[in-house]
Amino acid sequence: MICPYCGEEMEQGVIQSPHEISWKYKKSLFGRAGFHKGSIVLSKLSMLKGSATIAHCCRKCQKIIIDYKDGNCDINQVK
Ligand SMILES: [Zn+2]
Incomplete structure (x- = not known):
């Protein structure tokens, strides 16, 4: 992936957790995405x-980008 900020090649890596990884509007006590409208599951538990x-990292710009199109960012879902 090319960094959209500087145009250089980004490094591919992973962000991992023993729990579901999701994007939500804000932090919550019950974190599972299913409880939060509008949430996006990045990796199922x-x-x-x-x-x-x-996730792709640009150290120069200090940005990390997750492309979640079609759920392909979930390492357990990658075909
Ligand atoms: Zn960059």
Whole structure:
């Protein structure tokens, strides 16, 4: 992935967690996305494999980008 800020190639890596990884409007006590309207699941909870989402990093711009199109960022969903 090319960094949209500086135009240089980004490094691919992962962001992982023992819990579901999701985007929500704000932090909450019950964090699961299913409880929050408008939330986006980036990686479903997997007890066996853990949850991880593919993320691209530009160290120069200090930006991390997650492309969640079609759920392809979920490392457990990648075909
Ligand atoms: Zn950059």
